[in-house]
Each structure stands twice: as structure tokens, then as C-alpha cells.
Amino acid sequence: MQPNNFIVLEAGDTSFILSCEIGGRPQIVYWGPRLERTDPQLLVKLATRQHAHGSADEEASGTLLNEIGVGTLAPPGFSAHRSGENWAASFHVESITQPSPQSVEIACADRVADIKATHTISLDAQSEILTCGTIIENVGDRPVALEWCAACVFPIDARLTEITGFSGRWANEFQTEKVPIFLGSYVRENRRGRTSHDCFPGLIIEEVCTSEQSGACVGFHLGWSGNSRIRVDQLSDGRQFAQLGELLLPGEQMLASGERYQTPALYAGYSHVGRTALSQKFQNHVRHQVLNDRLGGKVRPVHFNTWEAVYFDHDEEKLTELAEVAADVGVERFILDDGWFGGRRSDAAGLGDWQVSKSVYPNGLSNIIKRVNDLGMEFGIWMEPEMVNPDSDLFRAHPGWILGIEGLPQISSRGQYVLDLTRADVFDHIFSAIDAILSDHNIGYVKWDMNRDIHHPESRAKPAAHAQSLAVYRLMDKVRAAHPDIEIEACASGGGRADYGVLEYADRIWTSDSNDALDRQIIQRGASHFFPLEILGAHVGPQKCHITGRRLSMELRVATAFFGHMGLELNLLTEALNEIEILKAGIALHKAHRSLIHSGEYVRLDTPSDVNAFGVVSEDMDEALFSYCLMTGHRETLPGRIRFAGLNSEKDYRIKIIWPEPVPVRTAPSIVNELDLGGEGAIVSGEALMQFGIQAPLVYPETCIIYHVLEQ
Numbered sequence: 001m002q003p004n005n006f007i008v009l010e011a012g013d014t015s016f017i018l019s020c021e022i023g024g025r026p027q028i029v030y031w032g033p034r035l036e037r038t039d040p041q042l043l044v045k046l047a048t049r050q051h052a053h054g055s056a057d058e059e060a061s062g063t064l065l066n067e068i069g070v071g072t073l074a075p076p077g078f079s080a081h082r083s084g085e086n087w088a089a090s091f092h093v094e095s096i097t098q099p100s101p102q103s104v105e106i107a108c109a110d111r112v113a114d115i116k117a118t119h120t121i122s123l124d125a126q127s128e129i130l131t132c133g134t135i136i137e138n139v140g141d142r143p144v145a146l147e148w149c150a151a152c153v154f155p156i157d158a159r160l161t162e163i164t165g166f167s168g169r170w171a172n173e174f175q176t177e178k179v180p181i182f183l184g185s186y187v188r189e190n191r192r193g194r195t196s197h198d199c200f201p202g203l204i205i206e207e208v209c210t211s212e213q214s215g216a217c218v219g220f221h222l223g224w225s226g227n228s229r230i231r232v233d234q235l236s237d238g239r240q241f242a243q244l245g246e247l248l249l250p251g252e253q254m255l256a257s258g259e260r261y262q263t264p265a266l267y268a269g270y271s272h273v274g275r276t277a278l279s280q281k282f283q284n285h286v287r288h289q290v291l292n293d294r295l296g297g298k299v300r301p302v303h304f305n306t307w308e309a310v311y312f313d314h315d316e317e318k319l320t321e322l323a324e325v326a327a328d329v330g331v332e333r334f335i336l337d338d339g340w341f342g343g344r345r346s347d348a349a350g351l352g353d354w355q356v357s358k359s360v361y362p363n364g365l366s367n368i369i370k371r372v373n374d375l376g377m378e379f380g381i382w383m384e385p386e387m388v389n390p391d392s393d394l395f396r397a398h399p400g401w402i403l404g405i406e407g408l409p410q411i412s413s414r415g416q417y418v419l420d421l422t423r424a425d426v427f428d429h430i431f432s433a434i435d436a437i438l439s440d441h442n443i444g445y446v447k448w449d450m451n452r453d454i455h456h457p458e459s460r461a462k463p464a465a466h467a468q469s470l471a472v473y474r475l476m477d478k479v480r481a482a483h484p485d486i487e488i489e490a491c492a493s494g495g496g497r498a499d500y501g502v503l504e505y506a507d508r509i510w511t512s513d514s515n516d517a518l519d520r521q522i523i524q525r526g527a528s529h530f531f532p533l534e535i536l537g538a539h540v541g542p543q544k545c546h547i548t549g550r551r552l553s554m555e556l557r558v559a560t561a562f563f564g565h566m567g568l569e570l571n572l573l574t575e576a577l578n579e580i581e582i583l584k585a586g587i588a589l590h591k592a593h594r595s596l597i598h599s600g601e602y603v604r605l606d607t608p609s610d611v612n613a614f615g616v617v618s619e620d621m622d623e624a625l626f627s628y629c630l631m632t633g634h635r636e637t638l639p640g641r642i643r644f645a646g647l648n649s650e651k652d653y654r655i656k657i658i659w660p661e662p663v664p665v666r667t668a669p670s671i672v673n674e675l676d677l678g679g680e681g682a683i684v685s686g687e688a689l690m691q692f693g694i695q696a697p698l699v700y701p702e703t704c705i706i707y708h709v710l711e712q
């Protein structure tokens with residue numbers, strides 16, 4: 001049967017077409033470059049398939065959930081039952097509403113199984129990102145055991161054959177991992193109870209030939225800070241589907257009569273001109289929809305974070321000295337990291353006791369906060385509200401307040417347990433503790449940490465990973481409601497809680513605990529597929545990185561932190577004086593270009609593997625910055641030309657190298673003298689910079705150069 005009702009959502013360059021009629025099954029017909037002159041009915045005809053021997057007489061078309069009852073035999077996007085009955089749902093459309101031309105709500109039901117599935121899909125007019133979700137409701141009398149519900153199942157065009165997943169580990173997040181789609185299933189499951197370092201809930205699927213500036217690709221991200229599942233399935237009939245959703249633990253969603261389950265939001269984008277354009281869509285969506293311009297244009301201040309400077313060795317005098325040097329080099333916000341409270345003299349004790357430690361701060365925090373404020377800086381503070389150490393007053397008083405499985409020993413991680421925030425008494429206690437600290441002090445910023453996986457997420461004999469994730473959101477929300485000017489940084493041992501779900505409540509992400517600039521080049525490049533630069537915390541660390549042991553120049557460390565929400569995390573009192581001067585110059589340069597870095601269009605460049613290069617271009621293409629980092633030695637004696645992207649071919653630009661100073665070119669004469677790149681620079685057309693490129697100077701490995709490009 002051919003459908004005759006279509007929902008067409010259009011924005012900018014994108015069309016999204018659903019066939020959807022009352023009594024039928026909703027299906028995605030098209031998602032791609034905008035179609036101006038094509039009748040959707042024709043698309044359905046053009047996609048006519050036929051019977052193949054050995055197959056069902058009539059092929060079942062995929063739906064928004066590929067439910068078992070539909071009969072595609074594809075891994076379903078929905079799985080539920082009632083004590084073994086009603087196990088093969090098949091949803092039919094009951095009503096279609098379009099709250100706006102950009103969005104649709106499709107209410108479906110299976111009237112035999114007595115389950116409703118309501119899909120919401122919207123295409124953002126500005127970013128062209130689709131946001132999809134599904135609500136499942138038990139409309140029968142007996143409970144429904146919901147095992148799985150994807151936010152939406154997307155058919156994937158057959159020419160998109162390459163999957164890029166995002167893997168990693170602590171201190172090495174956002175690593176890209178490319179695999180070809182194969183006949184079978186690509187499945188990634190995150191069971192850590194937080195977004196995770198190793199299984200970021202996002203992926204890109206592209207053509208073999210897709211590059212940063214050309215070729216088709218689609219990207220998906222699940223906005224959720226808990227367990228997740230991603231799967232891409234290719235069927236033997238040639239069709240392929242992608243689905244993302246929350247991974248539910250056994251029995252986690254037992255829907256009583258009338259109860260509902262709502263999937264996390266799935267964000268999806270399309271580009272036919274390469275990966276960079278896809279990233280720009282996701283980044284714009286975060287800027288304007290997820291964060292919703294919450295900070296109202298407030299600049300992102302340069303941070304000083306005390307962690308790698310002092311760890312647990314808090315001393316008011318030393319911290320005051322650090323604050324003085326920090327202010328002198330240009331820092332604008334001073335963040336007191338772990339170690340200021342309770343018995344927290346190491347990571348083995350104190351979590352849960354959110355009172356200022358009298359032994360370390362006999363006068364409370366007011367003195368140091370006042371000094372920081374007098375130096376012209378805001379004050380921020382570290383907390384890890386979801387956790388408790390067994391060695392803490394809180395745990396001694398309430399040993400039963402933690403998540404854990406009855407009869408199984410607690411699994412401790414970093415010497416800590418997870419508080420059961422799904423309980424009202426625990427939630428209220430922790431909220432009051434945070435509220436007291438924020439009410440009693442002039443604090444504008446909270447680094448909200450979460451330093452362990454949740455191995456045994458059980459509360460009151462039931463699985464509670466889902467409820468715990470929601471409770472964390474509620475807690476953040478309540479803190480923000482009580483303290484509307486507070487900014488929150490989402491941190492989970494670095495980038496273990498980086499997703500659009502938490503960004504509804506947080507303003508910044510601590511991208512990684514690794515401040516190794518070379519590692520950071522790759523980590524930040526990976527994160528840029530989904531996140532704009534201004535929310536990615538990027539710190540200048542010590543000369544010898546505490547995590548990798550690698551020694552890197554101050555110039556490279558500055559150039560790397562320059563393209564993020566810049567901060568410092570090193571002992572300024574022990575750094576060499578000349579390095580401090582370089583740092584100071586780097587911070588001043590960052591501030592001079594901060595508004596461009598934090599608002600421009602991000603462009604990744606295709607380069608040989610020994611180079612990482614990208615840029616930020618202003619909206620009207622009159623100014624840009626490009627970063628060229630030679631990570632390791634190149635194979636050939638000389639590097640090649642750098643081809644920029646994102647500029648206007650019609651415009652002429654003055655190009656200069658603005659960092660480091662002087663340009664560390666190894667031999668002369670060179671392109672640097674020829675074009676006076678370290679001085680006045682040269683005028684070059686956008687066309688030449690993009691189509692022909694500019695010779696990269698010969699520099700030592702581990703050197704990062706920043707080009708400034710300004711319209712003439």
C-alpha cells in the first residue's frame with residue numbers, strides 16, 4: 001500500500017520527509033539536501049522494491065521503531081512484554097499534530113498490546129539539527145516490562161558505509177574509531193552510569209570518499225548522561241538502520257497501568273559537503289538551542305584551576321600567592337578544586353562532608369574569596385555532590401544512603417561510593433549542603449565532578465541507573481534555580497559526562513584530565529564534532545605533563561588551550577619566569593581573539609596524519625584564525641601546503657602568523673620571510689588560500705602556529 005500523506009520538515013539546506021497517515025505506520029522517506037521540486041509520492045515510487053526469492057512475499061518497510069510486529073526482522077527499536085505476552089508490538093498512527101511547520105507529533109498505538117508510542121520530531125530552523133524522541137505509555141491494565149526503546153530508528157542511505165565511533169579512556173577522550181558497516185550489527189553499549197570516557201553516545205556515518213569539506217555524512221548524538229546503546233545494523237536485504245537510546249537494565253522500566261517512559265532526545269544532522277559542515281550544525285545547535293544563549297553574551301573568563309598546582313595540599317597563604325600571580329598573568333576566574341572541605345586531605349576521605357575544613361581554612365573561605373575578588377577575579381569551587389567516602393561523617397551517620405545491590409559487596413572506585421539521589425532524604429540533604437556553601441559565599445561557578453562508574457545502581461531492591469541520572473539533572477536544576485547566576489561545569493574525571501543532556505544544566509565541560517597539549521590536540525579535535533569551542537575547558541598545564549610525563553613547550557601549551565574555554569592548571573610559583581611571560585602574552589592574545597573563537601564557525605582541515613589543523617571563521621567571513629600543529633616529524637624533508645577552508649573566495653585577506661613569537665622557523669629564507677608572515681603579513685585572496693594553499697614553514701615537531709586572516 002502506498003502512503004499518501006507526508007510530513008515535510010524543511011530548514012536551510014535540509015529536507016526531512018515522513019510518510020505518515022492515520023492507520024498506517026510512520027516511515028522516514030527522505031532525509032538529505034533540500035528537495036525543491038520533488039513530490040514525496042514520487043520518492044516512494046522511486047524506492048519500489050520487489051520480491052526476492054527466499055524472502056517474505058511482501059517486504060515489510062521499516063518504521064520509526066522497527067517494532068518486532070512489523071516484521072522487518074531487523075533488530076527492533078522497541079522491545080517490551082507483559083509477562084511474556086504482548087511481546088511483538090506493532091504501532092499504527094492514531095493522530096498527527098504539527099505544533100509548528102518545523103515539528104510533528106505522531107501518536108501511535110498497538111491496541112492489542114495496549115501500548116502507545118508517541119514520537120516527536122523537530123527540525124531546527126537555524127541549525128538544521130533534528131531532535132527526536134519517543135514516549136511509551138502503558139494503556140493496558142497489567143504492567144509492561146520495557147526492555148528497550150530507541151529514541152528513533154533511522155534508515156541509512158546505502159552509500160553511507162563508514163562508521164566513525166567515539167571511544168577513549170580516562171585522560172584520552174573523544175578518540176575517533178572508523179569501521180566499515182558490515183552485514184550484521186555494530187553495537188556499542190555504555191553501562192557505566194555516566195556518559196563515559198570510552199563510549200561517547202554519538203557517531204557519524206559517511207561515504208568512503210567523505211572528507212572534512214566534501215562528501216555526504218550523517219551524525220547522531222544521544223543527549224543523555226547515563227547508560228546508552230548505539231547500534232547500526234545492515235540486513236542481508238541491503239537495508240541499513242541506525243538507532244540510539246538508553247540502555248535499560250533488567251526490570252528497570254516496569255510500566256504500571258498509565259505509566260510512561262520517555263526516551264532521551266536524539267540529535268541528528270546531515271551534511272552533503274563534508275564532516276566540518278555537520279559539526280557546524282551540531283555546534284550551532286548547542287550554542288543556540290541546548291545552551292539557549294544562557295550566559296547572555298557573557299564572556300568566558302580565563303580560568304585558574306588549583307588542582308595540578310596544589311592537589312590536596314591546600315594552604316591559604318600559598319593559594320593567595322597563586323591567586324596574585326594568576327591575576328597578574330591575566331586570569332579572570334579562580335577555581336578552588338578538590339580538598340577544601342571536611343577531612344578531604346587525600347582522595348581517600350571526606351566526600352560527602354561539604355563543610356569548609358576548619359583545619360585548613362581556620363577563617364573559612366571568606367578570606368581567600370575576598371582576596372580573589374579584590375584581585376579582580378571571580379571565585380569558583382569544586383564539588384562532587386553524588387559521592388561519599390566510607391571515611392566521612394556522612395557515611396558514618398547514613399551508611400544506608402548509597403546505591404548498591406542487596407547481598408553483593410560494594411565495589412569501591414577511587415575509594416568512594418555513590419549516593420542514592422533517588423531517595424528524597426539523600427537528595428534534600430545534598431541540596432541543602434550545596435545551597436549552604438553557595439549562599440554563604442560569593443561563588444559564581446561550580447565545577448561539578450563525578451569520579452566513578454556506577455557498578456551496582458540499585459535503590460530499594462530495584463535497578464536505578466535511569467532514576468539516578470534524572471535525579472542528578474534535578475539536583476543541578478534545583479541548584480541553578482536557587483542560584484541563577486551560578487555557572488556549572490560538567491566534569492566526570494575529565495570528559496566522562498559530556499553530552500547534550502547535561503548541557504541543559506551545565507555551561508562548560510571539562511574536556512579531559514590530560515593537559516598534555518599533544519593529546520589535547522586530538523581530544524579537542526574529536527570533541528569538536530559535537531561541541532563548540534567555548535564550552536570545552538582547555539588548560540595550560542605544567543611543562544612536564546602530570547599524566548603523560550611528556551615535556552612540551554609553553555608556546556605549544558598556550559596554542560592548544562587558546563582554542564577552547566582557556567584556563568591554567570599549573571603551579572605558577574614554580575614556573576620559569578620567561579615561561580610566565582610567554583603565558584601572559586598568550587592569554588592577552590586569547591582575550592584579543594576570544595569573541596571570534598567563541599562565536600565563529602569551526603573548520604577542521606584535512607591534513608597528513610602528522611599534522612592537526614583547524615580554524616575558526618567569523619560569520620561574515622571577514623576574519624579567521626587557523627591553527628597548524630606539527631605533531632610529529634613529517635615523512636618528507638619539507639611539509640606541504642596548508643589549504644584553508646571556510647573563507648570567502650571573493651575576498652582578499654591579510655595573512656600573518658600571530659603565535660608564537662618569533663615564528664620558530666628552522667631555516668631561512670622561508671615562506672615566513674617571503675611573505676613577512678611574522679610582521680606585516682601578505683595579502684592573499686581567499687580563493688588562493690583555499691584552492692592552492694600556503695606552504696607550511698619548516699618547524700620542529702611539537703610546534704603549533706596560529707595564523708590570523710583578516711579581510712582587506
Ligand code: DGJ
Binds near residue numbers: 449492493494510513
Ligand atoms: C577529577 C577531575 O577531572 C580533576 O580535574 C580534579 O577536579 C579531580 N577530579 C579532583 O579530585
